[in-house]
Amino acid sequence: MVTRNPRTPGARHHFLVLPIMLILAILLLLDAPGRADATTGPSSPTPARYKIALKLAQPFRGQYSLVTGGRGSRLISGSMAIDLNGLDYLFGISQFRSYDAQGHQTTLLLGLYNFHLAARGQMLVTIYDSTDSLTLGHMTVTQKGHGDLVGQITLGRQSYAVHWHKNIGL
Secondary structure, eight states: OOOOOTTOTTHHHHHHHHHHHHHHHHHHHHTOTTEEEETTEEEEEOOOSOOOOHHHHGGGOEEEEEEEEOTTSOEEEEEEEEEEOTTSOEEEEEEEEEEOTTSOEEEEEEEEEEEEEEETTEEEEEEEOTTSOSEEEEEEEEEOTTSOEEEEEEETTEEEEEEEEEEEEO
């Protein structure tokens, strides 16, 4: 007879989430936003709409953890990575854990591309779904002196304040 602890009904589910998330993140990085697949050879990155000088792009490269998500966003946690693709355009991936409308925990993977400077030190980024086929919104962030990014995410008609802590610079 098998008994389950009622306090951890999804323990096995939680055990599998991290490896699955890691695999999905790697697959997304391999197929970054703006990639073009061809039948004649391997896929290669396509140019973003905006080219940022490497000197200006460098401070944004790194791995980040979500410190705070705006009120009403239902965010639990998040992580983000920003780097350069093969054509030296900034691209990224973000992962969020949140509560859906029914109160269940869910994970969302998003692609980040078309980075461009909106004002001095302020970066505007287009947010795509995990298949890079649908634009979901935008993120505007300003880098603080210690490397953290502070700004807001706009998805549809909703905007949320965000604060990303820079864990590792690239």
